[in-house]
Amino acid sequence: ETGVTQTPRHLVMGMTNKKSLKCEQHLGHNAMYWYKQSAKKPLELMFVYNFKEQTENNSVPSRFSPECPNSSHLFLHLHTLQPEDSALYLCASSRSGTGGSYEQYFGPGTRLTVT
Amino acid sequence: RKEVEQDPGPFNVPEGATVAFNCTYSNSASQSFFWYRQDCRKEPKLLMSVYSSGNEDGRFTAQLNRASQYISLLIRDSKLSDSATYLCVVNSGNEKLTFGTGTRLTIIP
Numbered sequence: 001e002t003g004v005t006q007t008p009r010h011l012v013m014g015m016t017n018k019k020s021l022k023c024e025q026h027l028g029h030n031a032m033y034w035y036k037q038s039a040k041k042p043l044e045l046m047f048v049y050n051f052k053e054q055t056e057n058n059s060v061p062s063r064f065s066p067e068c069p070n071s072s073h074l075f076l077h078l079h080t081l082q083p084e085d086s087a088l089y090l091c092a093s094s095r096s097g098t099g100g101s102y103e104q105y106f107g108p109g110t111r112l113t114v115t
Numbered sequence: 116r117k118e119v120e121q122d123p124g125p126f127n128v129p130e131g132a133t134v135a136f137n138c139t140y141s142n143s144a145s146q147s148f149f150w151y152r153q154d155c156r157k158e159p160k161l162l163m164s165v166y167s168s169g170n171e172d173g174r175f176t177a178q179l180n181r182a183s184q185y186i187s188l189l190i191r192d193s194k195l196s197d198s199a200t201y202l203c204v205v206n207s208g209n210e211k212l213t214f215g216t217g218t219r220l221t222i223i224p
Contacts, residue, residue, distance in 0.1 A: 040216070041216065042119070042202075042213075042214040042215060042216045042217070043159070043202075043214040045211055045212070048211070056211065058211075090158055090159075102147075103149060103161050103164060104161075104212060105161065106158040106159050106160070107158060108157070108158050109157075109158050111156075
């Protein structure tokens with residue numbers, strides 16, 4: 001399935017590095033999301049973009065910086081991360097910017113390890 | 116109280132059996148409900164939406180009980196391929212999806 005793609009699939013970075021995660025959706029959706037999934041915890045919503053505008057920032061530390069240049073692409077820029085930021089980062093998209101009304105479709109995720 | 120609560124399991128069920136999961140939610144204003152499945156080290160995938168009148172998709176049946184604020188998922192004639200973690204997902208009324216921690220199911224041959 002290639003509806004929502006994410007790169008890279010795996011990333012190991014040091015605490016002083018700067019890296020970016022990329023997400024692309026081919027479903028014609030207008031809303032995109034970043035989630036974090038840590039071991040034994042539920043998915044945590046990080047950011048929501050609706051028609052390229054950020055509509056939700058769920059108290060995420062500033063070391064995570066999202067960017068949405070258009071409705072099909074979403075980036076998550078990472079800098080000076082902490083080891084506790086190691087997790088699976090999932091991108092999702094949906095038809096509606098309301099987030100809750102329509103089903104969300106997920107990409108395969110980027111498994112991030114901060115050393 | 117958590118916004119969405121699920122029994123984490125694990126549920127170990129013989130192949131061919133019927134298994135049911137419940138999920139409770141705290142916000143009575145919640146409007147949309149979904150079941151997702153997540154395989155080990157993979158992304159969540161939509162299994163089915165849950166409609167007020169209940170709905171069925173093959174071997175899967177979803178029910179919503181607004182009065183008691185829970186949703187359920189019933190799997191009949193379980194297959195080995197049904198082994199996964201099942202995530203209860205609720206629109207918690209603030210235009211965000213809230214995910215449960217998931218119920219782990221293993222189908223035993």
